[in-house]
Amino acid sequence: MGQHLLTIQELTSEEIEKMIHRASYFEQYHPFIRPQFQNRFVANLFLEASTRTRFSFEVAEKRLGTEVLQFQPNISSLTKGESLLDTLKTLESLGAEAAIIRIREEGILQELSRQVSLRIVNAGEGQFSHPTQALLDLFTIKKYFHNLKGLNVAIIGDITHSRVAKSDALLLKKMGANVLLSGPESLMNKSIGDAVLPTEEAIQQADVVIMLRIQFERQESEYLNEKGRYREQYGFTVDRLKHLQPHAIILHPAPVNRGLEMDDEVVDHPQSKIFEQIHNGVWIRMAVIERALGGTGVWETSSNKDASGIGINGFKVIS
Numbered sequence: 001m002g003q004h005l006l007t008i009q010e011l012t013s014e015e016i017e018k019m020i021h022r023a024s025y026f027e028q029y030h031p032f033i034r035p036q037f038q039n040r041f042v043a044n045l046f047l048e049a050s051t052r053t054r055f056s057f058e059v060a061e062k063r064l065g066t067e068v069l070q071f072q073p074n075i076s077s078l079t080k081g082e083s084l085l086d087t088l089k090t091l092e093s094l095g096a097e098a099a100i101i102r103i104r105e106e107g108i109l110q111e112l113s114r115q116v117s118l119r120i121v122n123a124g125e126g127q128f129s130h131p132t133q134a135l136l137d138l139f140t141i142k143k144y145f146h147n148l149k150g151l152n153v154a155i156i157g158d159i160t161h162s163r164v165a166k167s168d169a170l171l172l173k174k175m176g177a178n179v180l181l182s183g184p185e186s187l188m189n190k191s192i193g194d195a196v197l198p199t200e201e202a203i204q205q206a207d208v209v210i211m212l213r214i215q216f217e218r219q220e221s222e223y224l225n226e227k228g229r230y231r232e233q234y235g236f237t238v239d240r241l242k243h244l245q246p247h248a249i250i251l252h253p254a255p256v257n258r259g260l261e262m263d264d265e266v267v268d269h270p271q272s273k274i275f276e277q278i279h280n281g282v283w284i285r286m287a288v289i290e291r292a293l294g295g296t297g298v299w300e301t302s303s304n305k306d307a308s309g310i311g312i313n314g315f316k317v318i319s
């Protein structure tokens with residue numbers, strides 16, 4: 001039986017570890033994996049703009065062998081007044097087993113998940129949550145730091161409007177990290193972190209720096225006409241690189257406002273893992289789709305005579 005993925009809160013530490021483990025497996029063995037979901041349909045409904053999340057879900061779906069239904073809101077019957085619930089029931093009637101949804105309104109996905117049979121995966125919900133981004137951020141961090149207990153993660157920027165900040169903070173704290181926040185008072189949400197620090201101090205203390213985009217589309221920002229002031233006070237400028245510890249890594253969910261929250265030299269710095277995060281999104285989303293479609297994800301060692309599938313370095317995939 002497949003499962004929804006609506007928020008980070010609903011995941012146990014065991015489920016999180018399993019998804020990270022599966023993502024790691026998909027990354028390592030994807031050229032040899034037998035597509036396990038042929039003739040199964042997944043619908044992607046992006047009702048808000050997206051590049052990374054939309055395409056990484058599509059790549060993940062195709063790597064797993066699913067048939068992908070790309071919903072185009074502007075030419076759909078949503079424009080004739082059909083509700084999202086009836087849209088999902090329609091897709092379900094056509095055979096879709098999971099719906100990947102990005103939406104501006106908050107709280108709707110939970111409600112919809114109680115009214116449909118297909119599995120709902122949250123691909124970004126308003127300012128509230130973005131669980132697959134948090135999972136891919138965790139996956140990326142774990143490549144550099146095996147143990148998150150006591151790790152200092154600084155989240156810097158527009159915390160108020162960032163669904164990524166909220167999901168990241170929840171997930172990282174669940175895994176034992178300290179979440180340090182920094183940014184303008186007017187864009188702060190102290191309750192999600194362990195401490196609020198000035199930007200330079202946050203960078204100095206961080207093992208991981210997560211920079212955030214200032215989301216002008218969600219606010220009447222005092223910084224819209226004062227971008228220089230924002231960069232100077234809260235941006236990760238070339239000058240602030242001197243505060244970064246040599247072992248620390250820099251992340252950003254992207255898209256990046258280059259020259260505003262991050263200078264070009266910081267985006268392209270060897271300690272920046274922003275494009276690696278995007279790459280990792282595919283493996284995490286494969287794990288999420290496998291879970292949504294109820295894939296078993298069972299492994300057996302090659303010594304097991306009953307195992308079918310492709311032998312790889314002593315393991316066989318039988319799901």
Ligand code: CP
Binds near residue numbers: 049051053054133254
């Ligand atoms: N990080 C992220 O959600 O990017 P997109 O908006 O391009 O999907």
